[in-house]
């Protein structure tokens with residue numbers, strides 16, 4: 001863990017989240033990962049809710065804990081080291097929260113926080129794996145009187161099957177761009193699919209949703225959905241990177257422990273220079289990622305000039321690195337790395353899924369160029 | 383200008399002509415008929431894909447994810463109905479007699495649609511490969527006959543290869559490591575046969591196969607010199623199945639534990655042991671190393687082809703997505719970055735295919751397929767009616783002389799340089815093809831965003847499936863070492879590979 005844990009609160013949070021992850025998440029990892037073929041880990045989710053993990057960055061005046069991005073990244077890293085499905089659920093909720101805050105919807109958030117008795121009440125589902133402006137089918141919103149109604153489909157609404165509310169991107173009838181809508185997922189005019197079987201984050205289920213003239217409220221202003229998304233993008237990319245970094249730590253630790261124990265060719269695996277090289281590469285990736293993450297958190301927290309582009313660049317690096325590291329994390333363990341009895345194969349899948357958060361990976365890079373390199377906005381790049 | 387001696391000397395300098403330009407050397411040597419067969423084989427695979435594999439692939443995968451104990455019986459039978467288990471069996475064994483040189487192209491096709499299902503067929507041919515590599519013609523003929531009968535009767539008879547053990551994965555596959563203490567499958571010589579005790583793990587298709595080609599050792603601390611290769615039949619006393627592994631992917635095939643508990647195997651199921659090997663030119667350890675080289679050179683070229691299939695499947699899936707998905711008002715396929723990414727994927731397929739083809743040519747000239755690629759034998763197999771060949775060959779195989787002759791040709795006559803060549807190329811094809819598969823699957827996932835991670839869009843399944851190719855048949859790391867051993871190290875003195883002197 002590279003973060004400079006230089007304040008007491010952060011250290012405490014680190015300990016609490018790590019203990020929670022090791023005691024509550026790790027033992028059930030294989031079982032929870034069976035979802036949707038096994039039960040959903042509602043109990044664990046409620047425990048995380050009770051520990052205020054979902055409130056972590058919600059401002060105090062809205063009923064939250066009011067921590068910053070650094071604290072959030074510490075918690076996310078610890079959780080994802082053991083089981084990133086919970087990380088995915090948290091991520092989705094926090095993305096919704098971030099968008100709502102950008103759209104000046106503090107009151108709505110405050111209300112939800114005040115009303116919530118359990119995790120499901122509090123969770124706000126959204127299409128966390130997509131940038132809605134990247135060509136995905138969106139429902140159409142039509143204004144009728146003072147309210148809106150949604151008609152049409154949207155794919156892959158993360159936590160849509162378990163959350164009470166959702167933030168749905170939709171196009172307003174005969175207008176361009178997209179807007180966000182608040183909708184109660186328990187209403188009758190919404191058809192939800194079974195949980196979509198996915199590559200990773202199995203216990204962070206998504207559903208496809210069909211709206212049949214379902215009631216919804218506009219979030220912020222019409223047609224400003226993309227703007228809200230873009231504003232939420234940078235901090236949330238960093239959160240995704242923190243998840244990836246936690247996954248990497250888990251993968252490295254398990255690979256190292258195995259190589260210290262397993263013998264082939266008459267030696268411990270760790271004694272073969274080939275394996276030393278592989279473990280060293282894993283460790284280098286991990287160190288670099290943790291360092292980048294720590295520095296990126298600092299840059300954001302201190303509002304440094306050019307922080308946004310630097311943070312995004314760091315996140316791209318970490319997210320790619322995680323897919324490579326987790327692949328080698330399996331490789332270091334040979335056949336057993338491929339089996340569900342160990343954590344490596346899940347981390348490999350989860351890293352792939354986390355990389356896809358917030359949109360198509362190469363498109364994120366194209367936008368990075370357009371937004372920071374080509375636009376004249378001062379970046380850290382020479 | 384240049385004398386013959388000089389030419390030879392220069393040609394034999396590293397990298398040696400014979401080691402590098404295999405397809406060129408094969409031109410003219412290889413029967414032309416193979417090209418026509420390859421075309422037909424690809425069509426057969428595509429028909430199976432259209433009618434069976436594609437509609438079933440996600441269904442099987444889902445079933446396997448839901449319950450790791452799922453056994454793909456239905457599809458084992460389907461492949462039998464489509465006569466896939468006898469495609470590459472020579473007619474003299476009662477098979478359909480398609481050139482085994484085409485099997486890689488066939489595997490690529492199957493894998494491009496469903497890697498899991500391709501293994502139903504692939505593991506069977508892997509078992510046949512090890513069986514044939516022992517050149518015990520009597521046992522080979524008997525088992526092949528059963529495979530053919532299984533096809534006729536509708537009860538599939540397929541094979542596995544069983545080497546890996548709980549404490550010996552890499553160690554079970556390399557003679558240099560076999561004596562280091564990890565192996566535990568013991569064979570005890572008794573009157574009329576051997577008694578086996580121990581476990582094998584990760585055996586692809588174990589639970590649904592009839593014959594298992596198993597290696598056990600009469601002295602575990604000298605396994606490299608006491609290895610015995612057995613043909614064990616499902617149902618034999620003392621032999622049972624243990625757990626089914628909870629794999630990440632390739633759900634169309636099962637990975638099984640095989641348990642041997644005082645399992646008596648009679649002499650007529652001993653494919654190769656020290657007694658049989660005593661008369662061979664090489665000592666027993668060298669012979670065992672040669673046996674591994676035969677197996678791996680053929681099967682790793684096959685895994686390379688599976689990797690290329692995976693790479694192709696990922697490419698096709700990504701291409702389909704890109705041509706239907708619009709971003710910034712334009713189909714993705716019209717974005718330069720996307721075209722470049724797809725081109726990279728296409729290149730990975732083509733490069734991987736070139737490598738496994740080269741390995742295939744090496745096998746055709748110097749390895750397992752050598753005899754079948756001799757024009758006279760090839761055309762005999764093709765044009766003489768199966769019934770005649772089968773009758774004649776069944777009779778010949780019963781004779782000890784048949785085994786002696788084949789071992790003479792394949793084991794004694796094979797030169798060390800040829801072993802290096804086929805084994806080195808097998809490793810190269812394997813790690814290059816499987817790395818290409820994994821790389822393309824990753825690119826497909828990246829390119830498809832949230833569609834890529836959905837099971838129903840196939841790319842994520844391909845990624846899970848492809849990852850395994852980097853592990854089995856020797857990890858890619860070990861295959862890199864093997865390439866070095868076979869094609870590089872020999873030019874330098876005092877270079878240690880796969881030994882305790884290697885750090």
Ligand SMILES: Cc1cc2nc3c(=O)[nH]c(=O)nc-3n(C[C@H](O)[C@H](O)[C@H](O)COP(=O)(O)OP(=O)(O)OC[C@H]3O[C@@H](n4cnc5c(N)ncnc54)[C@H](O)[C@@H]3O)c2cc1C
Pocket residue numbers: 262264265269272274275331332333334335336338505542543544545546550551552553555559583584585586587629637850853854855856857858859860
């Ligand atoms: C799904 C599946 C199906 C399989 N099917 C079959 C089958 O049908 N039949 C069969 O016999 N086997 C089968 N295998 C076994 C497979 O071939 C082995 O898993 C593989 O060879 C690796 O062995 P291992 O898993 O024991 O890993 P290990 O040998 O323990 O290797 C672990 C790590 O250590 C490295 N390593 C090992 N030894 C050395 C060394 N000396 N120097 C440097 N690095 C080293 C490896 O590269 C790897 O990274 C299958 C495996 C799987 C996962």
